[in-house]
Amino acid sequence: MALLEARDIVKTYPGVRALDHVDFILERAQIHALVGMNGAGKSTLVKVIAGAEKPDHGSIFLDGQLLHLNHARDAAQHGIVVVHQERTLIRHLTVAENILLGIEPSQLGVINNQLLRQRARELLENLGIGDLDIDADVEKLGAGKQQLVDIARALRTSPKVIVLDEPTASLSAAETEHLFDTLRRFKERGVGIIFVSHHLDEVFEIADHITILRDGKVVSTGPITAYKPEDVPRLIVGREIAETTSDYVDATGRPVLLEVRNLCGEGFDDISLKVHAGEVVGLAGVVGAGRTELLESLVGYRDVRSGEILIKGESKRIRTPQQAIRHGLILVPEKRMEKGLMMRLDVLENLTVACLPDHSPAGVVSEQSLRQVASNVVKRLGIVTPSLRTNVGNLSGGNKQKIVFGKWLAVGEDVQGKVFLLDEPTEGIDVGARAEMWNIIRGLAAQGAGVVVATSDLEELMVLADRIYIMRAGKVVGSGRRPDFTQETVLQHMLGATEATVVQHTSQ
Amino acid sequence: MKVEQAPTAGRLKSPAVDWEDFIARYGTVLALVAVFVAFWILEGRFVSGRNLLNILRQVSTLAVVAGGLTICVAAGEFDLSVGTVASLAGILVAGLMVRQEQPFEVALVVALLSGAAFGTLFGFIVTVFRVPSLIATIGGSSIALGVNFAYAGGDSIYGQMPATFKFIGQGFVGVVPFAVILALAVLLVQYLFLNKTRAGRYVIATGANPKAAKLSGINTERYRFLGLVCSGFFAALAGVMLTSYLGSAQPQGADPYTMDALAAVFLGMTTIKRGQANILGTLVGVLTLGIINNGLNMVGAPFYLQNMVRGGILIFAVLLAVRREEIRFF
Numbered sequence: 085m086a087l088l089e090a091r092d093i094v095k096t097y098p099g100v101r102a103l104d105h106v107d108f109i110l111e112r113a114q115i116h117a118l119v120g121m122n123g124a125g126k127s128t129l130v131k132v133i134a135g136a137e138k139p140d141h142g143s144i145f146l147d148g149q150l151l152h153l154n155h156a157r158d159a160a161q162h163g164i165v166v167v168h169q170e171r172t173l174i175r176h177l178t179v180a181e182n183i184l185l186g187i188e189p190s191q192l193g194v195i196n197n198q199l200l201r202q203r204a205r206e207l208l209e210n211l212g213i214g215d216l217d218i219d220a221d222v223e224k225l226g227a228g229k230q231q232l233v234d235i236a237r238a239l240r241t242s243p244k245v246i247v248l249d250e251p252t253a254s255l256s257a258a259e260t261e262h263l264f265d266t267l268r269r270f271k272e273r274g275v276g277i278i279f280v281s282h283h284l285d286e287v288f289e290i291a292d293h294i295t296i297l298r299d300g301k302v303v304s305t306g307p308i309t310a311y312k313p314e315d316v317p318r319l320i321v322g323r324e325i326a327e328t329t330s331d332y333v334d335a336t337g338r339p340v341l342l343e344v345r346n347l348c349g350e351g352f353d354d355i356s357l358k359v360h361a362g363e364v365v366g367l368a369g370v371v372g373a374g375r376t377e378l379l380e381s382l383v384g385y386r387d388v389r390s391g392e393i394l395i396k397g398e399s400k401r402i403r404t405p406q407q408a409i410r411h412g413l414i415l416v417p418e419k420r421m422e423k424g425l426m427m428r429l430d431v432l433e434n435l436t437v438a439c440l441p442d443h444s445p446a447g448v449v450s451e452q453s454l455r456q457v458a459s460n461v462v463k464r465l466g467i468v469t470p471s472l473r474t475n476v477g478n479l480s481g482g483n484k485q486k487i488v489f490g491k492w493l494a495v496g497e498d499v500q501g502k503v504f505l506l507d508e509p510t511e512g513i514d515v516g517a518r519a520e521m522w523n524i525i526r527g528l529a530a531q532g533a534g535v536v537v538a539t540s541d542l543e544e545l546m547v548l549a550d551r552i553y554i555m556r557a558g559k560v561v562g563s564g565r566r567p568d569f570t571q572e573t574v575l576q577h578m579l580g581a582t583e584a585t586v587v588q589h590t591s592q
Numbered sequence: 593m594k595v596e597q598a599p600t601a602g603r604l605k606s607p608a609v610d611w612e613d614f615i616a617r618y619g620t621v622l623a624l625v626a627v628f629v630a631f632w633i634l635e636g637r638f639v640s641g642r643n644l645l646n647i648l649r650q651v652s653t654l655a656v657v658a659g660g661l662t663i664c665v666a667a668g669e670f671d672l673s674v675g676t677v678a679s680l681a682g683i684l685v686a687g688l689m690v691r692q693e694q695p696f697e698v699a700l701v702v703a704l705l706s707g708a709a710f711g712t713l714f715g716f717i718v719t720v721f722r723v724p725s726l727i728a729t730i731g732g733s734s735i736a737l738g739v740n741f742a743y744a745g746g747d748s749i750y751g752q753m754p755a756t757f758k759f760i761g762q763g764f765v766g767v768v769p770f771a772v773i774l775a776l777a778v779l780l781v782q783y784l785f786l787n788k789t790r791a792g793r794y795v796i797a798t799g800a801n802p803k804a805a806k807l808s809g810i811n812t813e814r815y816r817f818l819g820l821v822c823s824g825f826f827a828a829l830a831g832v833m834l835t836s837y838l839g840s841a842q843p844q845g846a847d848p849y850t851m852d853a854l855a856a857v858f859l860g861m862t863t864i865k866r867g868q869a870n871i872l873g874t875l876v877g878v879l880t881l882g883i884i885n886n887g888l889n890m891v892g893a894p895f896y897l898q899n900m901v902r903g904g905i906l907i908f909a910v911l912l913a914v915r916r917e918e919i920r921f922f
Contacts, residue, residue, distance in 0.1 A: 385807060409809040417807055424807070426800035428867045437797050438808045444790035451788075491808060 085148045087112045087276040088133070088164075088245050093142035095128050102128040103139070104300040110245065110276040115267060117291035117308070118280045120320055121542070124297040126280050130247055133278070134166045135159035146244070163244035167235050167251055173222045180204035180218040183237045211236055211266045228259040235263065239270070246270060247278045250372075252286060264290050282370040284579040288313050296320055317575035321542060332566050333529065333550045335363035340397065341534040342413065342503045344382070347391030351377030352558040355391070359503055359534040364525060366549025366566070367538040370578050374558035375538040376418055379505045383408035383415040396501070409438070414492050418507035418538075424488035425476050432458045432472040434487050439494040461490040465524060482517025485509065489524070500532035507538045522547055540578075542571045556580055616916070620863035620873075620909075624880045631887035638890050645769065651882030652775035653830045653837070657849045658856040658874050659782040660826025665857050665869035666786060667819030668799035669718065669725040673733035674827035675850030677710050679843065680740045681831030686841035687744055690751030700757075700832060707828020708821055710736060715817035725820065733850070740843055749841040761837030771833055778826065783871040795819055796868065855906035856881055862913050881905065 088110040095103040103125045110116050120126050131137035133144060135153030144151045146162055153159050156166070173182050180201045181188070189199040204218045213232055222233055235251065246267075252260045267277055267290060281287055287294065288308060295305040296319045304319050342359040352374035359365050369375050380386045382393060384402040392399055395411045402408045405415065417423035426434055435458040436443070443453045458472050465486045469479055476487055492504070506525065510518040525548055529535050537548050545552065552569055554562040554577040562569075562577040615622070631638045657674050664671045681703040688699035710732060717728045763770035786792040797805040798815045806812045830849065835841045859880055860873025881902060888898050 383807070404811070405807050406809045406811055415807060417804075423801075423803045426797055426804055429796070429800050433793070433797070437793070437805070437810070440790045440793055447790050448788055449790055449793060 086110060086145075087114075087147065089145040090129070090133060091143050091145065093129065093132055093139045093144075095125075095132060095137060095139045101300050103132070106142075106297070106300070106302055108133075108295060108302070110278060111293075112274045112276055113271050114293055115271055115277045115279055115291045116293045116295065117287040118278055118295050118297065119282075119284070119287060119316065120297035121540075124320075125300040126297055127249070128300075129297070130166065130249055130278065130280060133159070133245075134164060134247060136166075160241075163241070164247065165238045165241065165243040165245070166247040166249065167238045168249055172237075173230055173234060175223045177222060178219050179208075179216060179222055179225070179233050182222050182233055183207060183218075183240060185237065187240070207240055208236055211239060212269055213262055213266065228255040231255055232259060232262065235266070239266075243270075243275060245276045245278070247280070249280045250282065251279075252281065252283065260286070282579055284313055284316055284576075286580075287316075314572075314576065317572045317579065321571050321575060333363055334565070335360040335529075335550060338362050341395070341501060342382075342536075343394040343397075345392040345394070347378070347381070347393065348389045349377060349381045349387060349391075350389075352381070352555070355555075355560055357553050357560065357563070359536055361501065361532050361534055362529050363550040364529045364535045364537060364548045366545040366552040367536055367555060368540070368542070368545050368552060368574055368578055369538070369555035370540055372557075373555040373578070375555055376507055377558075378555070379415055379507050379536070379538055380417070382505060383413055385415070395503075409495075412502040413505070414502060415505045416489050416492065416507065416509060418511060420481075420484050420488045420511075425484060427477045428475065430473045430475055431462070431467070431469050431479070431487060434476050435461050435472075435491050435494050438491045439496075442495070457494045461494050464493060465490050466520060480513075480517070482513040482520070485511075485513055485517070485521065486524075489521075498531075499528050503534040503536070504528055505536045505538070508540070509537060510539075510541065510544060518544075542574060545574065546571060554578055617866060618863060620859055620880070621876055624876055624883065627880065627887070628883055631883065631890065635887070635890045638887060641767075643886070643890070645767065645772070647879075647882050647886045648772045649769040650886060651878050652769070652771040653833045653846075654849060654852055654856065654881065655775040655875065655878045656778050656833065657823075657827050657830040657846075658853040658860075658878050659779050659871055660823045660829075661853045661857050662860065662869045662871055662874045663782060663786060663792075663795060664725075664819040664823035665861075666799045667795045667816050668802060669816050669819050671711075671714070671729045671820060671823040671827075672726065672850055672854075673710060673714070673729040673736055674823055674830075674853055675847040676733045676736040676740070676844075677707050677824055677827040678831030678834065678846035678849050680710075680736045680743075681707050681828035682835040682846055683740050683744045683749060683831075683841045683843060685757075685832045686749040686751070686753070686835050689753050689757065690749055696754045696757045703832050704825060704828045707824040707826070707831070709824070711821035711824025712817075714824065715820040718820060719813040719817050725816075729820075737844070744841075744843055746843050748843065751840075753836075753839065757836055758839060759836075761833050761835070762839070771837065774833070778829070779871055779875060782822075782826075786871060791815070791818065800868070851906060852881055852902060855902060855909060858906065858909040858913060862909060862916070866916070867913070877909070 086109045090106065090108040093103050093106045106125065106129060108129060118126050118129065128137060132139050134156055135158045136156045138154070144153060151162060174185065183204045184200055188195045189203065190196060201218055208214050208216050208218065213236065216229060216232060222230055225233070231251065239246065251263060255263060271277060279287070279291055291308050294308050294311060296303050296316065298320065338361045340358050341361050344355055344357050347355045355378055367375050377386060381388050384404045384407055393402060394400065395413060400411055402411065421427060432454060436454045439457060440449060443450050443457065455472065462469065467483050467486045467490065469483060476484060489509070509525065510521050525535055525537065539545050546566065549566050551565055552563060552574065553560050554574060556578060637643060657678060661671055661674055684706055685699045685703035688694040688702055689696060714725065714728050714732055717723045718725045759770060760774065761771050765773055786796065794810050795815045795818065797808070797810055798812045802812050831846050834846050838845070856877030857869050857874050859877030861867060861869055863876055864870055864873040884901055885898055888901065
């Protein structure tokens, strides 16, 4: 009898089947890796197992017993603990206080500090991280140590099943080893561990068993020894997508619009890259690779620590998006609802927010001229909206994305010489709208703009990019012309399944 | 992967009135009408030309403060100091004329500048040192009160004031009080600023989503700053109007405006342009408060009921807006 069994799980969100009749079996004393692209269904499966999402169909069994999970609490009561990606520590408390939060030993409501510290120390020693200072303020610990405290708290009860969602994202190599030792120790006690990761090197180091999800289905599962690291990426990506190498543009001879030299900042380190007029540069990487941080730093939305940014060959200091825009450097941010749109304002107001200076002589806005500009953009991008006065919140994802992007076309039809930094430009929009966005993006490059597309969608990367930079853990780990890459090789770099750092240098 | 809902945008709406939308948008206006009619039924004298003009005169000062506060809230900031800043300006204008024997123009300019100065101070503290405006203006409110007492010693200021000055609050143009005309003119200016100027649009964009506004190239700090300066300046103008109307300055005479103006702005956010602080909405809010105050007086309700009702309105307006997700706190 398996320790945990998820049988025939179906979960549908509006417009997408996240889990399509998934079976998943976790044995005792097993470390079971769950891998797949963003959107493959990993997080949904984890949420179902943890009781955070109710499946539309299917059941979960623990020790052969059917579980009724209505809430994350229910799973916890059955000994299923989840360590999430996000930190859940209380900033001003010590390590010991955080670990035993909510179950502090106390008499008459007064916490017995001595006992608290003793228990925390025992727990940490048990986990093999006894060298962590239990009296330290968690705030003063590094990200990696904080993560270990978080994990220790999750493991303070004696769990039967541990689910780790991307646990190593902020850990150093040594800390990762610590964590792995701890996991092995739990495994020896018969605990089952589900290990969700983008990092195949780690998967192959720690896991006994692997399940690969794609488009909500299990495409492959078996003991890790039955797989070769270089085969897994292909299984993750699945369908062979026509890798059109014929129509890529070699713009490396054209003027360099943007050059970045040894740029360092929060989340990325020593990044150098070039963007030429007329090309689309793909920036690949998994979530957390540092792409967003890099792009937002380029336009002055975040701080740059060191390094140099050159625009058309001239070194520039860019401290605010306003300055970046003046230099023709434009960011279309990820998470459009959070960073791109003014949700309560209408289509007209959103589309014209960046071009007001051109349409407000003496500071007074010309409603008519704004209307003209906005309706031009609506027509040019094929934005579907009942009127210019419709709240953007009422539009579909694809149309919202077109508006975030369209405000820059409202600034000027002529895009030549501008650099567009697009962060996940087709995130969460439907297939038709995605293809339209791709046409628009290629169109920009064709008109002489330089375009950077940061994406974790490999198909998008392959369709759009003329050259590719691959980021992993804040560094560029590979770069080259698109024809030099296959989806598989890109994925190997993204996931760290290969040791090689730079596949090909472009002719620079 | 979460795909957003299929587009409903292309769907054609039936040409008939969308009642649900109408009620959501104009519910607050309907409530204003209902309150009006209720007082009319309870007390016939309520709807006389004289009383209606009286209501307008009573709300004119509040309208000026609330209009300024609207700009501040539209920029995404709060100003909880408008009442005490108005009181300070009211004391200053009287004191400068009566005690320092300054001409009316000098007193007026200094009083108005005191409001703008407080706004500037808050703008600086909020945008440069990143202190939340809620905190900066509560603290600043106490400072304004302190300055007030330091200047006037906590006493009321009576005395001979020039006729030009008294005209602001007591004068009539035909049958219409000058204060009403002044308030309407101020609201018009505020309306035009927010809706027709580039700076006003930037204020609204900043308040609607500071991240998106910043990434769109807007100097968001500048417009948050401006919002706080506006609320301070117009609070001072209201303080001057109040002193002129009373013919004397009370040390804390304008303090209740903080709560009343907030209530008016929040009520306004539930109507016309929902979820946004907007001048027309604020006008609806101001009129609602004015009618309730006046109506309760007319029907002989005890004075303390007014306080309770006004407090209740503030809470209810915010409750309504939060429930409909028009406003979000924290």
